Amino acid sequence: MADLILRMIPRRVRISTTEIRERLKSEYGIETTLRTVQRDLITLEASEFPLECDDNRPAGWCWRKDATAFDIPNMDPVTALTFKLAEKHITRMMPHGVISALKPYIKAADERLKLTKESTLSRWPDKIRVVSRNLAMIPPVVTEDVTDSVYSALLEERRFKADYRTMTGRKKTYEVNPLGMAFVDGLTYLIASLNEHQDPVLLLLHRILKIELLNKPVSVPADFDLDAYIARELTFPVGGPIRLVIKFGNKEDIIRLEEAPISVDQKITLREDGAFELTATVEDTLQLHWWLRGYGERVEVVAPKGLRHKFVEIAAQMSTMYMAK
Template identity: 30%
Template sequence: MASQHDTLIRYITMLQLIPRAPHFKATTTLRDLLAERGFQVNLRSIQRDLDKMSLYFPLQCNDQSRPYRWSFDANYKSNLPALDTATALTLVLAEEYLKSLLPQIAIDRLSAQFEGARKLLNGLQENGYANWPHQVRAIPNGKALLPAVILPAIWQGVSDALLERHAIEVQYLSRQQEEVKSFTLHPQGLVVRHSVSYLLATVNDYDDVRQFALHRIQALSASAVPYNNQLNFSVEKYIAEGAFGYPLAEQATELVAKIDKAMAWLLAETPISQQQVLSKPDANGWVTLTATVPNDQQTQWWILGFGARIQVLKPSSWREAIIEQTQQMRELYESTELKTNSANT
């Protein structure tokens, strides 16, 4: 006869196997999974156990057909519901994607969740999932640089200061002056852009918000200076105003351009903005793109990345800037080629 200890362990194991709604586990599935974990129990006992536990946990039973199907309430907050395969794959993809964006110290904070997803999928190898590590990948759009390395103490210190609203003293490597400087920073926000994490903070006694790359903070300590709280500061508004986009003007602009068929397909599925219109292809297969976009250098660089697949018609200032840029590139390559040919003769 099973001891109370064994019964308790079986109850806990069973709860861990039941997912949140809309996912479910049938009693027959629970019986097989329990058997794999060393618990030999019949269907009637499992049903009786679940009925008992539903008095204390938000368990839901679909008894419209046999075998009965069980799940946790969708809003139940707990670590007990088991991962389903779709959620596990989502976590694996999230880890793959975040590795190209977040510093390793941030990824490490989620390692338990990611490891749990991998263990679940590894445990299903006998059921046809043996090749799952070779079947899922998340790749960034464009060339992604490796995330800048951030010291664990810096990440922790910045996180604490931001959430607890207190000032910090930092030793910061200035890129412009190439020297280490001392600042009193008042954290207002945190932004991850491409492979670099930025602390948004006011400096010393000033109220304007500046950007500080976390990997350039070489030392950090709590400050005794009273915290300068910018009550009206919004990270969303700060970004929308072009802080990270190298704005050329405050107002958005209308982009009109001729694009090829492949690029038209891309933008039809993933628009460049909410205000976008694509025309029917002309006689030569070109599509006219009309879209309201930020008037910034980021958008111009995005356009340049498509090369001869896009021809900007408006705004005229962008068209002229792109023509000038391509002329400079041509001159650079032609001069390099001349020097190379001279050296070889």
Template identity: 35%
Template sequence: MNDTLLRQWAMLRSIPRHPRKIDASSLQARLVDAGFAVTLRSIQRDLIKLSTEFPLVCDGSKPQGWSWHSSADQLNIPALEPNAALTFKLVENYLRPILPTNTLAQLQPWFRSATGVLNSTSGIGIAAWPDKVRVLPKGFQLQPPVINEQAQAKLYQALLQEKRAFVRYRPRYRSGHKEYIINPLALVVRDQTIYLLCTFWDYQDVIKLALHRVEDVQLLDEPAIQVDGFDLDEYIKSGSFGYLLGNETLNIEVEFTWQGANHLRECPLSDDQSLTTIDENTVLLRATVPNTEELRWWLRGFGDSVKVLGPSWLRDEFRQAAKRLLNRYSEASD
């Protein structure tokens, strides 16, 4: 491959997509840094010549700014390898809900290029991988909640730019809406729900807002207030997404049937989990877990395959719930 072609190839890769742009002098500096000895005049001639073959646009300003057209398939320089195309296809399929709107817009030509590469490859091997893989949510699958796309885009922008925002929000258990000034901190996707972690006004308490309950967002030209020592991973580990009912951990003792305990042998409930055989039908589980509502949902999901032994107050809680359930079914039969 001759030097001129290599230089022009490098030029095409250095030109941004519209609305960003680059002038000939900046291109020359990049090419010199990359080891190409080229004059400014040669750069200008190359740009004019390349614009007849590729979707390059010039804004006519001084100095002239060059861009790829916003819909151009820039990744054809060079073409995507099948493995890279597969990666972009999986990103499109599974990460779309959590990517900022501007990022998605920038990635659209890449997604189209990836689809084209995979479609042009034989229908076996890496090209067939997207048809062979699915990611499913845990448990009974519900339809995802509907999100206001404009509000979502503005919240993502506020998070990226670390700006405050005015939010009109519909609380889960109240009619009407509430209005807050928020400081966005992070996003968490749990099952099919996207949560924004933020603080209100000048407070430091971290709050979770479900994006599908956000009705309106207005960006504010004010820096977001950060939470001292906030760490997203530590926040998640604290059990905040398990609907904490108390800060203490629980040393639980639960009897399972053998069938009910089978998956715990492969997927332990905690680092200190122990399973003790009681008899041919019963296994005793001991584990240290957070005190969450989610723990209760999980245990109830086993139905009559589980019996809570301790702590005693948790056993009483399940006993009372079982009585209420029995009464409800008795009323239904009457």
């Protein structure tokens, strides 16, 4: 029975001996007393299981914060390696509060890999790197309380009341109807509708100051599609599809674009003046503008006229700024 009790003990909240006794009966058909459950827990704690209890009656139990994960029995080397790779490659995309939930499993993975005879497997994380071409920025901190509450609201499809800090620094209180979440370059966006409004908006998790879960169900608009919303809003649209024509003088840039095209209908031709002309149908978004500006003087926007005019203005403004004494 002790192993069943261990599996019931949570990490972040406490479970009472009464709840454990009721679950033993309802889930496993085991009849027992509160005294027996309490005695078994005290014995487990004395046997060096990292448990802790409060002084409530009945007592509430949980794992200590530094406890190793016990709910993945006999973790094999491949599973351990998966957790180690997750630790290395998702921490930049996830809030700190989310990563903390994985720490017990990562700790168990460390211990498992130290014991494995497959030394080449244990050295695998030292051989793999994921590199981003974006400027590395330090993700804002999201508190564990906010993270846990938002995840609970999404999972349980419950609304919540939130104090939110706007971009201008003002604090506003909303009733939030959560619909989805997206991770973008270290930022966590919550897609939700507010108060009685139906249209979804974007909230940044690190700007949520306080949360109170409500016993009110989420209402999902009939025409809401999370992927469509993200594609529309998180690419920062400027207009609709455009036929982009740009000119490159650097052969290396063209080789990279031949290997990784920006659209399925991309075409590259060699011009009489020795430059390369790329044509492609793409969405007119701020992401496209930022991508083009990243090439600096190595790219010239030929068409459409509106976009070319925009870059003429940018070039003039930058020239004025850099030439100013």
